[in-house]
Amino acid sequence: GDSVTQMEGPVTLSEEAFLTINCTYTATGYPSLFWYVQYPGEGLQLLLKATKADDKGSNKGFEATYRKETTSFHLEKGSVQVSDSAVYFCALSDSGAGSYQLTFGKGTKLSVIP
C-alpha cells in the first residue's frame, strides 16, 4: 500500500537558519503530495501541495517540489523564524475506490530558537 517516510525529529534550528525536511513516498498511480503543519494545541493546516510531477508548491516562504524520479517531496525554507516552530507532516492522497484519504508521514517536530 501507499506509504510516506519523512525524517524524524526533533529538529532544532537557530532563527534564520536553512530548513530541509526530507520526505519520500511509495504509491501506486499518481498521487498528489502535501505538507501539513500542526501548531501546538491546534489541528492540521495545509501548508502547500503539488498535484503532478515537477510541480512546486510554495507558501509562507516554504517550498517543495514533486520529484517523481526520486519519489520525493522535500520541504525547504531559506530562513526560519521562531513562529515556524511546529510539527510538519508530509502526506499523499489516494483517491481510488471512490474515496479520498491521506496517508501521512510520522511528522517532524521543528523548534526554532532565537
Place this chain on the structure above:
Amino acid sequence: KAGVTQTPRYLIKTRGQQVTLSCSPISGHRSVSWYQQTPGQGLQFLFEYFSETQRNKGNFPGRFSGRQFSNSRSEMNVSTLELGDSALYLCASRPYQNTGELFFGEGSRLTVL
C-alpha cells in the same frame, strides 16, 4: 466562515466504556473524514463519509464506527474502550468527495484510564 468544529475537546473515559465524538464541518462541505493521531502510530485514517454514506474505512476494528447526518455533521463512536484508544481524534471536511484540500478541526483528545 466558521471552521471545522469538534466536540468535546477533551474527555476522560475508563476501559470498557463507549464514547461519541461530534464534528461539524465547514458550511457547504459534504465530505467528512476522521483520523486518529497517536505518538506511536502517527496519523491514521479511520473513515470518510460523503452524503451520509461511508465511502471508505481504514484498518480499525469494528469497535470504531461513524455516521453522517443530512446536514453533513458527523459522529464517530468507539465502543468497549481500550487503553490504546487514547488519542487525538481529528475530523476533516472538504466540499467534494475526491478532490480538494482537507480542512481539519482542532481535535478531540480522548484519554482512556
